[in-house]
Amino acid sequence: MSAVNAQHAVPTALWRARLRLALQSLRENWQLFVRTRIGIIGLAIIGLYALLALAHPILMNTVWEPRTYDPVVGYAFDETQQPAPPSLKHLLGTDPLGRDILSQLMFSARSEFLLGLLAATVTVVIGTAVGAIAAYFGGWVDTLLMRLADIMIMMPAISVLIVLSALIGVEHFELALIIGILSGFGATGVVLKSQALSVVVKPYIDAARSAGGGHFHIILVHIVPNLLPLSFLYMMFTVTSAIFSEAVLSFLGLLDVRMSWGLMIHTTESAGYLLQVTEFWWLIFPASLSITLLCSAFYLVGRSLDEVVNPRLRSR
Amino acid sequence: MAKYLLKRLAQILVTLFVFLTLVFFIVNAQPGDVSNFYALNPDVPPETRERLQDLFGVNEPLWKQYLVHIKNTFTGNFGISFSHYPRSVADVIMERLPRTVVLFMTATALSFYLGFALGKILAWRRGGWFEYTSTVGGVTLYTVFTPWFGLMMIWLFAFKAGWLPIGKFLDPVLWRDASIDANSVFNQMILTAFVVSVVVFAVFVITGQRRMGNARIIRIASIALASLAVAGVWISSGTVVFAWDILRHMVLPVVTLTLISFAGTMLLTRNSMLETMREDFVMAARAKGLPERAVRDKHVARNALLPVVTSFIFSLAFAVDGGVITESIFSWPGMGQTLVSATLTEDLPLAVGAFVFVGIFVLVAHLVADVLYAYLDPRIRY
Numbered sequence: 001m002s003a004v005n006a007q008h009a010v011p012t013a014l015w016r017a018r019l020r021l022a023l024q025s026l027r028e029n030w031q032l033f034v035r036t037r038i039g040i041i042g043l044a045i046i047g048l049y050a051l052l053a054l055a056h057p058i059l060m061n062t063v064w065e066p067r068t069y070d071p072v073v074g075y076a077f078d079e080t081q082q083p084a085p086p087s088l089k090h091l092l093g094t095d096p097l098g099r100d101i102l103s104q105l106m107f108s109a110r111s112e113f114l115l116g117l118l119a120a121t122v123t124v125v126i127g128t129a130v131g132a133i134a135a136y137f138g139g140w141v142d143t144l145l146m147r148l149a150d151i152m153i154m155m156p157a158i159s160v161l162i163v164l165s166a167l168i169g170v171e172h173f174e175l176a177l178i179i180g181i182l183s184g185f186g187a188t189g190v191v192l193k194s195q196a197l198s199v200v201v202k203p204y205i206d207a208a209r210s211a212g213g214g215h216f217h218i219i220l221v222h223i224v225p226n227l228l229p230l231s232f233l234y235m236m237f238t239v240t241s242a243i244f245s246e247a248v249l250s251f252l253g254l255l256d257v258r259m260s261w262g263l264m265i266h267t268t269e270s271a272g273y274l275l276q277v278t279e280f281w282w283l284i285f286p287a288s289l290s291i292t293l294l295c296s297a298f299y300l301v302g303r304s305l306d307e308v309v310n311p312r313l314r315s316r
Numbered sequence: 317m318a319k320y321l322l323k324r325l326a327q328i329l330v331t332l333f334v335f336l337t338l339v340f341f342i343v344n345a346q347p348g349d350v351s352n353f354y355a356l357n358p359d360v361p362p363e364t365r366e367r368l369q370d371l372f373g374v375n376e377p378l379w380k381q382y383l384v385h386i387k388n389t390f391t392g393n394f395g396i397s398f399s400h401y402p403r404s405v406a407d408v409i410m411e412r413l414p415r416t417v418v419l420f421m422t423a424t425a426l427s428f429y430l431g432f433a434l435g436k437i438l439a440w441r442r443g444g445w446f447e448y449t450s451t452v453g454g455v456t457l458y459t460v461f462t463p464w465f466g467l468m469m470i471w472l473f474a475f476k477a478g479w480l481p482i483g484k485f486l487d488p489v490l491w492r493d494a495s496i497d498a499n500s501v502f503n504q505m506i507l508t509a510f511v512v513s514v515v516v517f518a519v520f521v522i523t524g525q526r527r528m529g530n531a532r533i534i535r536i537a538s539i540a541l542a543s544l545a546v547a548g549v550w551i552s553s554g555t556v557v558f559a560w561d562i563l564r565h566m567v568l569p570v571v572t573l574t575l576i577s578f579a580g581t582m583l584l585t586r587n588s589m590l591e592t593m594r595e596d597f598v599m600a601a602r603a604k605g606l607p608e609r610a611v612r613d614k615h616v617a618r619n620a621l622l623p624v625v626t627s628f629i630f631s632l633a634f635a636v637d638g639g640v641i642t643e644s645i646f647s648w649p650g651m652g653q654t655l656v657s658a659t660l661t662e663d664l665p666l667a668v669g670a671f672v673f674v675g676i677f678v679l680v681a682h683l684v685a686d687v688l689y690a691y692l693d694p695r696i697r698y
Contacts, residue, residue: 151331154682156637156674159655163671166659167342244461248641251463252656265463275482277471288464296459 032308039304045297049109049290056106069100071107071259076100083273086282093282095264096271105286108260112294115172115246116239122180123188123238124231130185131192132223135200136215145189152186161245165254172246172257179242188234192227199226229309236302240295247291261287321687328683333386335675340385343668344378359401371395394669399661405669408654411499413636413673415485416643416650418506419566420635423573428628430574431581435624436617438582439589440608454579462576466645469572480568483647487561494558501558508550512542569646577631584627588620595619626689633681636674 033039060066068074075098076082078089082098092101134145161178164170170178199205200223208218249255250262253270257263264287265274273280369375371393376384388394394405434454438447457465474482481487486498519538523531550556592598593616601615640652647653651670658666 147327147330150327151334154331154675154678155335156634156671156678158640159637159652159671159674162640162655162659163667164342166662166664166667167345240459247461248463252644252660254656254659274467275471275475277468284464284467288461291461292459292464295461296456299455299459 029308033304036304036307038300042297042300042304045293046301049294049297050113052106053110053113056103056110059106060103064100064103069103071099071104074099074103083271083280083283092286095267095283096273097267101264101282101286104259104264105261105290108264108287109290109294111172111257111260112243112246115176116242116298118173118176119179119183119242120235120238122177123184124235126180126184127188127192127234128224128227128231130189131194131196131227132219134189134193135196136219136223142193145185146193149186149190152182153190155182155186157182158245158248161249162252162254165249169256170249171255172260175246175249175255176242179238179245183238183241188238191234192230195227195230196223199223233302233305233309236298236305240298240302243291243298244295261291320690324683324686328679332676332679335679336386336389336672337382339668339672339675340382343664344381360398364396364402368395389672394672395665397658397666398663399658399666400663405666408666409651409669409673412649412651412654412670413677414502414506415648416636416639416652418502418509419569419643419648419650420573420639421632422566423570424577424628424631424635426570427574427578428581428624428631431578432585432617432621432624434578435582435585436589436612438586439593439616439620440612450582454582457575458577458579460576462641463645465576466569466572466642469568470646473568481565483565483568483645485562485565485647485649486558487565490561491558496555496558498558498562501555502562504555505559505562508546512546515542565648569642569648572646573642581624581627585620585624588623589616592616592620626685629685629688630682633678633685636677 060069066074068076068078076084076090076094079087079094079098082094083096084090084094084098086093090100090102092105094100095104130145130149134142157179160182161170161175164178168174205218205222208222213221246255246257246260247262250257250260251265251269253266255263265284268274268280268283273283277284371388392406394409397403397405397408400408434450438450441447470482474480491498516539520535523534550559598611598615601611606615636651638652639650640656642648643650643653644656651674655667655670655674657663658670
């Protein structure tokens with residue numbers, strides 16, 4: 001009787017203890033994160049832009065009439081002159097083509113988030129796989145993957161993106177894939193491999209192997225979970241570089257996107273308002289500041305996550 | 317060391333071939349061939365198209381085309397530019413490359429000097445308002461959207477204040493009646509800068525080794541003498557107006573680049589200094605009763621210099637690539653701007669040529685950086 005009870009009791013207790021431990025470490029890490037302060041500022045900015053991105057479809061379906069407020073094909077019929085200065089109907093004014101700036105800003109925020117998320121996911125999936133496989137198997141697999149990483153690191157990234165945009169039509173999706181592949185097989189893969197190297201020598205890997213665990217099982221269940229914190233940190237830095245690259249390329253007019261913050265500045269430039277900074281501030285500042293703020297927000301979150309995740313810095 | 321060098325060299329060669337193969341396949345995945353890009357250009361006669369087809373071997377089988385592509389790369393034969401017809405791609409690149417290298421060498425050197433000097437102070441005075449303002453300011457400049465920041469600099473200092481010219485490499489009105497062309501003036505300027513820096517560096521090394529008491533006076537005197545000599549030579553040659561014009565056009569891009577990149581060095585120096593400050597020899601230096609300034613500059617900063625120097629060399633390697641943004645904003649006719657404008661005007665030979673050249677430059681610079689690193693860090697012995 002008691003033996004049956006014990007069999008029942010152990011799994012539930014183990015499950016509870018694991019949950020409690022996870023929650024406790026999460027709380028401790030959160031406190032470390034809060035203590036750095038800059039991470040909180042970053043999170044607040046990201047939250048603000050996430051709200052803007054979420055509010056756009058709601059506004060378009062309720063208050064804003066699509067004919068006037070559409071970020072790409074809308075036209076502000078109520079204004080006599082384009083670009084119109086900020087008014088109650090158009091809080092940030094209109095662009096040289098008569099489109100509402102605030103609507104463009106909010107619409108682009110969503111695609112920037114999607115771009116960043118996709119690029120970061122591709123980077124981390126590739127990087128974690130490369131790191132775990134190279135560290136676990138070693139030998140010629142390791143050599144091959146690390147030589148490939150050398151090539152990726154030495155690729156002049158911005159030039160590659162520019163040449164590719166000339167040869168194939170690059171949109172947000174392709175851009176995210178290219179950035180993800182360059183960084184995942186390159187720098188991120190190398191960093192995650194060095195972390196994985198310290199995992200594969202742990203006794204529990206040997207234990208799993210002698211218990212008959214397959215290669216795939218060991219990599220997925222025992223190595224990858226230990227790489228996740230560092231992967232998450234590198235996701236943040238990838239988001240920053242993805243948003244920045246997108247902004248630069250569409251500012252230069254090299255991307256085939258319908259609307260983005262970089263394209264808003266490109267429109268301003270091609271209409272010739274670029275140096276009239278004080279007279280037409282709403283054509284330049286909202287988009288530029290958004291790029292700067294969102295990039296630095298993810299950078300700041302990455303920096304303070306670094307203090308949490310990186311054991312070398314934590315002692316300080 | 318020789319074995320390591322050979323190994324690195326072999327790796328770089330393999331990487332170079334993979335890179336060239338990638339470029340070849342990307343270009344060949346396009347419909348038509350290179351000469352199609354010239355088909356609608358009235359400036360390019362049919363004979364030239366045929367000659368180009370011969371040059372690129374577009375009627376040959378694919379593996380022969382690949383060999384031709386590799387051969388053309390190594391002989392520097394990238395074909396004829398479409399937007400600069402009839403100049404060859406190699407000619408355009410040879411004109412543009414020095415401009416990029418000079419601009420970015422100056423800016424990178426300045427930003428590392430500034431970053432190192434500030435990082436030193438930052439590590440020494442922790443927790444003060446100085447640390448707070450320079451960290452926040454530095455990180456803001458580090459993550460700012462570069463084109464926008466460049467634009468604000470142009471607007472403020474060139475457009476509103478009118479102190480400096482708005483972009484470009486030179487003032488065409490001034491150069492219209494010039495008897496000398498811009499490239500030769502620019503090459504003379506590079507030569508002058510090189511000679512002066514070698515002389516000043518030699519004086520610094522000699523005075524540093526001899527441990528002379530009046531080293532500081534000799535150094536200042538040598539710098540003053542060198543600048544006097546340069547001024548004298550340039551004024552007597554009569555081209556000083558043109559050199560001054562190019563210099564004036566360089567100021568704004570250099571300042572902008574310095575401001576956006578110094579924070580990286582500053583934070584790196586600070587972290588490296590904080591690690592070095594825990595070493596025993598620092599305590600020994602303090603216990604000897606050395607002034608704080610001497611402990612900071614002679615004992616901590618020198619030992620904290622290594623990671624900074626490494627990152628300096630690596631950032632020189634990537635300068636040609638990063639130039640794309642700044643050069644486009646300031647219309648500085650360097651490699652980056654050439655790449656962008658060739659891409660926008662669909663000048664495929666020039667775009668591919670510039671791209672291959674940037675790739676080779678980065679590869680070679682990487683090799684140099686690796687060798688220097690191995691030479692500088694006594695802990696690394698191969």
